[in-house]
Amino acid sequence: MCYTDGGFFQCVEGEQDSVLNLLNKIKQDQRHYDLSILLQQQIQTDFHFPDWSIKYMGKHSDI
Numbered sequence: 667m668c669y670t671d672g673g674f675f676q677c678v679e680g681e682q683d684s685v686l687n688l689l690n691k692i693k694q695d696q697r698h699y700d701l702s703i704l705l706q707q708q709i710q711t712d713f714h715f716p717d718w719s720i721k722y723m724g725k726h727s728d729i
Contacts, residue, residue, distance in 0.1 A: 673700075682708065 668675045678685050692698050 679709075 678688060680688075689703075693701060
């Protein structure tokens with residue numbers, strides 16, 4: 667998860683049912699708005715981000 671310029675960017679990985687359930691909870695939570703899914707795909711390998719964390723990025727940071 668990244669936070670910058672008043673917004674969040676997050677990659678969510680996991681079992682499909684778990685991820686879809688989480689997405690539905692996020693959509694129903696009134697604290698979240700302007701939700702955009704940039705990419706949704708199934709992968710057959712290990713997770714890309716096993717040691718996740720949150721990062722603050724300055725206004726002109728490269729992602």
